[in-house]
Amino acid sequence: MASSEQNVSQWNQLQFAPMNSALDVGFWHRLSKKKLEEYKLDDSPKLISGYYYNGDADGLPSRTSLDFNSFDEPVQCPPHCFPSHGTLLNFNTLDAFKSCEKKTELQKISAMIWTDITSGAALKDPSLLSRFLLLTFADLKKYHFVFWFSFPALCAIDSINVAKTQRLNQCFSEEQIYSLQESYDALADQHKGLAFFLVQKQDDLLTVFQLSDWDLLPDKSQVMLGFCDPCTLDQYPGWPLRNFLVLAAYHWSDELQNVQVLCLRDRTREGVRTTDHSLVLDIHLPSMKHLNECPKCVGWEKNQKNKMAPRKVDLSASMDPTRLAESSVDLNLKLMRWRLLPSLDLDKVAQTKCLLLGSGTLGCNVARCLMGWGVRTITLVDNSTVSYSNPVRQSLFEFEDSLEGGKPKAQAAAERLKKIFPGVQATGLSLSIPMPGHAVGSSEDVLEQTKEDVAKLEELINAHDVVFLLMDTRESRWLPSVIGASKRKLVMNAALGFDTYMVVRHGLKPPKKSAITEVAGTSVDAAAVEVSDEPKPLMAEKDSLRCIPGEKLGCYFCNDVVAPGDSTKDRTLDQQCTVSRPGLSMVAAALVVELLVSLLQHPKGGYAAADTSAKDDHLTTSLISPLGLVPHQIRGFLSRYHSLLPASMAFDMCTACSPIVLKHYEMEGFEFLLRAFNEPHYLEDLTGLTKMHADTDNYDVLDFSDEESIKSLE
Numbered sequence: 062m063a064s065s066e067q068n069v070s071q072w073n074q075l076q077f078a079p080m081n082s083a084l085d086v087g088f089w090h091r092l093s094k095k096k097l098e099e100y101k102l103d104d105s106p107k108l109i110s111g112y113y114y115n116g117d118a119d120g121l122p123s124r125t126s127l128d129f130n131s132f133d134e135p136v137q138c139p140p141h142c143f144p145s146h147g148t149l150l151n152f153n154t155l156d157a158f159k160s161c162e163k164k165t166e167l168q169k170i171s172a173m174i175w176t177d178i179t180s181g182a183a184l185k186d187p188s189l190l191s192r193f194l195l196l197t198f199a200d201l202k203k204y205h206f207v208f209w210f211s212f213p214a215l216c217a218i219d220s221i222n223v224a225k226t227q228r229l230n231q232c233f234s235e236e237q238i239y240s241l242q243e244s245y246d247a248l249a250d251q252h253k254g255l256a257f258f259l260v261q262k263q264d265d266l267l268t269v270f271q272l273s274d275w276d277l278l279p280d281k282s283q284v285m286l287g288f289c290d291p292c293t294l295d296q297y298p299g300w301p302l303r304n305f306l307v308l309a310a311y312h313w314s315d316e317l318q319n320v321q322v323l324c325l326r327d328r329t330r331e332g333v334r335t336t337d338h339s340l341v342l343d344i345h346l347p348s349m350k351h352l353n354e355c356p357k358c359v360g361w362e363k364n365q366k367n368k369m370a371p372r373k374v375d376l377s378a379s380m381d382p383t384r385l386a387e388s389s390v391d392l393n394l395k396l397m398r399w400r401l402l403p404s405l406d407l408d409k410v411a412q413t414k415c416l417l418l419g420s421g422t423l424g425c426n427v428a429r430c431l432m433g434w435g436v437r438t439i440t441l442v443d444n445s446t447v448s449y450s451n452p453v454r455q456s457l458f459e460f461e462d463s464l465e466g467g468k469p470k471a472q473a474a475a476e477r478l479k480k481i482f483p484g485v486q487a488t489g490l491s492l493s494i495p496m497p498g499h500a501v502g503s504s505e506d507v508l509e510q511t512k513e514d515v516a517k518l519e520e521l522i523n524a525h526d527v528v529f530l531l532m533d534t535r536e537s538r539w540l541p542s543v544i545g546a547s548k549r550k551l552v553m554n555a556a557l558g559f560d561t562y563m564v565v566r567h568g569l570k571p572p573k574k575s576a577i578t579e580v581a582g583t584s585v586d587a588a589a590v591e592v593s594d595e596p597k598p599l600m601a602e603k604d605s606l607r608c609i610p611g612e613k614l615g616c617y618f619c620n621d622v623v624a625p626g627d628s629t630k631d632r633t634l635d636q637q638c639t640v641s642r643p644g645l646s647m648v649a650a651a652l653v654v655e656l657l658v659s660l661l662q663h664p665k666g667g668y669a670a671a672d673t674s675a676k677d678d679h680l681t682t683s684l685i686s687p688l689g690l691v692p693h694q695i696r697g698f699l700s701r702y703h704s705l706l707p708a709s710m711a712f713d714m715c716t717a718c719s720p721i722v723l724k725h726y727e728m729e730g731f732e733f734l735l736r737a738f739n740e741p742h743y744l745e746d747l748t749g750l751t752k753m754h755a756d757t758d759n760y761d762v763l764d765f766s767d768e769e770s771i772k773s774l775e
Contacts, residue, residue, distance in 0.1 A: 075223040075344060078292040080113070080300040081122045082195075082210040082362055087129030089199075089206055089376055092151065095132060096199055097392070100151060101399040107149040108134075111193060112142040113301070115289040116328045119338075123291040123299045125193060125212065141327070143256035143289055145191040151199065158198040158207060158371075163361075170194045171213045171358035178215075178308045184272045187257035190304040196371070201392060209371035210362040214303035215355075221306060222345045226296055229323070229339035233267065238336060241267035245325070257305050260285040260323055272308075281316040290324035290340070298324045298340060300360075307349065307356075314348035387484040391435050404687045407435055409661050414438040416521055418494065418541055419531030420470040421445075422641075423555050425457040426650030427529055428478055428487075434658050438486045439478060440521065443470040444493040454643060492517055496536040497716075498626035500739045511738075512731055519544055527657060530554040530617065536625035540734065542616055542717040543726055546570050551660070551667040554617045555653040557641045562649040564656060564695040567718065568614030568711050569667035609708050611668035614693050619712035622753070624744040645699055652695050659688040674706035714753065716744040 100107070109132055111125045125145050130137045138144045148170060152158040170192055177183040183190050194211040229238060241260065248269050249255045259270040262283040269287065270278065278284055286309055292299030302322065309317060324340040364370045391407065398405045415436055417424050420443035428439055446467030452458040457477040462468045475489030493514055495501065501511050522528055522544045530538045530552060538554065545552040545567065552567035618625065663669040663686040671693035684690065693708035713719055725733045725747065736743045745751045 073223055075221040075342070076297050077214075077303055078123050078294050078297045078299050079362070080193075080212040080291070080360075081124040082193075083124040083126040084208070084374075085126065085128040086376060088127045088131055089204075089374070091129050091132055092197065092199060092206075093201055093204070096151060096201065097395045101395075102153055104151060104153055104157070107132075107151070109147040109149045109195070110136040110138075111145040111147055112138045113145060113191075113291040114139075114142045115291050115299075115326055116141055117291070117293050118328070118330075119293045121293055123293075125210075127195075138254055142254075143191070144188045144254045145193055146189065147193045147195055149195050149197065151197045155198050155200075155207065158196060161196060163196070163209070163211075166196070167194060167211050167213060167358055167360065168355070170211070171215060172355045174213060174215060174304055174358075175355035178304075178311055181312075183308055184275070184312070187272050187305075188254055190257060190308060191301050204375070204377040206374045206376065207371050208374070212300055212360040212362065213358045214300060214360050215307045216357050216359055221347075224319075224343040224345070226343075227341045228337060229341055230337040232321075232341045234265070237265060237267050241269065242327075242334070242336060244269040256289045256301065258287045260287045275313065281313075284317070285321040285323050285341075286317075287323040287325055290326050292324070293326070296340075298322070298342065306344075306346065310346050310349040311352070314346055314350065317346055320344060320346055383483045386482055390432075390482055390484070393433075394435055402687050404662075406662060410658055411435045411437050413527060413657075413661060414525040415440070415527050415529065416525035417441045417529045417531060418537075419443060419529075419533070420457075420474045420489070421451070421531070421533065422454050422646040423531035423557070423650050424470075424529075425455045425474060426647050427531060427555070427654055428474060429456060429481075430651055430654040432478065432482055432485055434654065437484065438525075439475075440488045440490065440525065441471040441474050442490050442492050442494075442518075442521065443474075444491055445470050447473055454646070490517075490521075494518060494532075494537050494540055495734065495738050496534070497539055497624060497737050497744060498536050498741060501735060502739075508735075511735075515540070515731055515734060519548075522550055523548055525550070527551045527553060529653065538617055539625045539717055539737075542567065542618060543722060543734075546616065546718040547723050547727055551657070552616070553653050553657050555649045556617075557645055557649060559640055560642050560645065560699040562645055562652075562695075562697045562699070564649055564653045564697075565617055566614070566656060566660065566667070566691075566693060567616040568619075568693075569611050570718070570723075571612045608673055609671045609693065609710060611665065611670060613711055614671055615709045615711045616715060616718040618717040619715045620709060621716070622714075622750055624716045624742070624750070626741065642699055648697065648699070652697075655688070656691065656695065659686045659691050662686045662688050663691050671708040672706060673708045674704075714748040714750050716748055716750070719748055721748055 109127070111127045111131060113123065113125045126142075127147070131147070136144050136146075150161070150166060152161065174183075174190065174192055177186075177189040192213055194213065195208060196211075197206060197208045199206050233241070244267065245255070245258070248258070248271070252271065255271075257272060259272060259274065259278065261268045261270060261278055261280075262285070263280070286305065288302055288305055290299045291301070302324070306322075309320070320343075322342040322344055324342065325336060326339045327334070327336050328338070329335075361369055362372075364372050391411075394405075394407055398407065413436055415431055415438065417427055417439065420428075420441045424441060424443070428441065431439055446469055447455075447458050447462040448467055449460075449463045451463060451470075452460055457474040458470075462473045469489065469491045471489035471491055473489065475487040478485050478487035495511050495514055501507055518541065522541060528541055528545045528550050530541060532538055535556075542552060544550075547570075549570055549572055551569060554563075554565045554567065556563045660667055660669060669686070669691045672690040673692060690706070692706040695704055695706060697704040711718060716722060722744070742751060745754075
């Protein structure tokens with residue numbers, strides 16, 4: 062050991078190699094996920110972890126590494142690495158990052174280290190000596206990150222003097238070095254991450270002890286301080302030694318004024334272990350027991366220009382574009398939930414499988430709006446091709462899609478959705494939907510094709526949670542309305558006039574008794590759904606707005622007193638096409654999607670009672686769904702910029718959802734449907750509409766079109 066009488070003034074000041082940060086891309090991925098899903102606007106300190114390694118080759122800098130696992134508890138440390146406890150301050154704005162009282166934040170960490178030293182906690186857990194502070198700002202729109210590291214080191218000692226710096230093999234024999242390795246390995250197996258330790262010289266052996274064993278060592282003059290050194294420089298120890306020396310000076314300076322420090326550098330190269338490049342320092346250790354308060358602290362990391370300033374990293378180019386899109390497209394939704402709608406269940410929306418029947422003006426806009434809400438499974442169905450007139454009004458098509466006869470609409474729309482966002486599972490299918498009033502005929506081939514089309518439609522509706530009816534004609538909506546009602550699927554309907562629109566959610570039939578099923582995103586017990594025909598109050602007096610329960614609401618056809626027929630027969634071009642003001646489809650498409658999402662957030666889902674605009678009560682009523690009202694219908698008049706929220710009961714003679722129609726469909730299947738397609742008055746006879754007409758010969762029963770029925774409300 063160095064002599065205590067040696068002239069300390071002739072010694073040189075000990076210098077330390079600074080610690081550097083090394084942040085893996087996985088760390089930024091995890092921070093982004095934490096920010097969006099957990100931290101949100103919370104900028105309070107968060108505990109994280111890092112680690113450093115002491116087996117690097119010469120020339121590599123000392124570094125503390127952070128990776129994907131830095132946020133996990135307990136701390137996960139790779140083999141032959143040593144833990145470092147971190148504090149993360151992630152700011153919500155760049156200005157907040159810049160204006161942060163960095164000196165104050167660093168003092169907080171240094172106070173933690175000082176408390177651990179003076180209380181003796183660091184003697185029991187020496188890893189508490191290695192701490193870091195990380196300030197960050199994450200721009201998750203561009204995936205740009207600004208950060209600044211600090212590795213706090215207490216400056217209680219004005220200067221630490223070193224008399225000699227030697228290699229380990231210059232101070233000890235091979236036998237002693239071997240005994241050191243064996244003793245360290247045995248203790249490290251019991252105490253993972255053993256970065257700081259004591260070394261006792263005795264009988265030509267070097268034995269390793271924990272710091273807490275200090276009082277058990279018989280001859281303090283033969284004790285060395287040891288630490289696993291991440292530095293690779295020939296003359297200088299690594300940064301972790303600084304706080305270790307402060308601990309030793311505070312607790313042991315009376316017995317260790319001049320002491321040797323072992324900077325253990327444990328390498329394995331080509332299968333051979335060596336510690337020969339480890340350093341042994343002879344230092345003078347002044348006393349610190351007189352200090353009663355936390356000393357000042359240093360440790361801010363310099364940037365690439367060797368200046369005291371933060372660093373920047375741009376990961377937008379290095380991140381997988383698809384993953385980047387997946388995490389970015391929902392940013393608006395997650396930001397919405399942070400401040401405005403903390404109860405918003407985005408997972409329920411994302412997991413909802415949507416079937417869009419019709420890929421034209423309404424279908425394209427509905428699909429875009431669904432993607433904006435985070436829906437990931439969208440299936441589009443249509444039987445037509447893109448024409449030259451389509452791209453300017455139908456937002457998923459381009460001019461090239463209309464060339465050479467035009468691409469199939471559904472497939473072209475699905476392909477465009479995946480180009481817009483690769484994470485969406487979009488499928489396009491060409492399918493003709495059989496319709497009442499459009500006779501199938503008796504040809505065997507035609508019958509077989511019609512049967513296949515019906516089976517395919519049934520399969521599609523069964524595989525999805527929500528069915529959107531977005532077709533041009535009234536009669537094309539009949540078959541999916543019947544199937545949707547039978548299979549208890551939520552059916553959303555949007556129809557356009559010239560300057561009027563109607564959005565309606567079909568009433569959701571109660572599930573069969575003694576069954577628990579998943580309907581419209583809500584687990585429903587059949588026994589809990591009222592199916593009695595006994596007259597009961599439909600609403601509570603204190604909440605007069607909600608007038609009809611969801612299971613008693615009508616469908617698209619419930620207000621009609623005639624069966625759907627061929628609406629294109631003997632019609633001029635303007636009557637065959639949906640002639641509407643260009644902005645109308647965007648309004649209706651947005652409303653039908655917003656209504657769906659409001660239903661998904663409602664605790665009763667599709668069984669939610671209908672909100673109405675009677676007496677303008679909808680402006681003051683309490684909201685059950687976090688997104689607002691859940692009306693049965695929205696009828697709008699663009700020329701007046703006005704809308705109504707009517708509601709209507711299910712019609713017991715409805716040609717689509719009445720009990721008699723559903724009973725025949727479920728019992729007879731395709732044979733029932735075939736009669737409905739081929740026989741013009743079959744549905745009216747079956748439901749009793751024919752008899753009702755006969756009983757009302759003294760009244761004029763009008764067959765309203767969609768547009769006329771909407772206008773009649775003005």
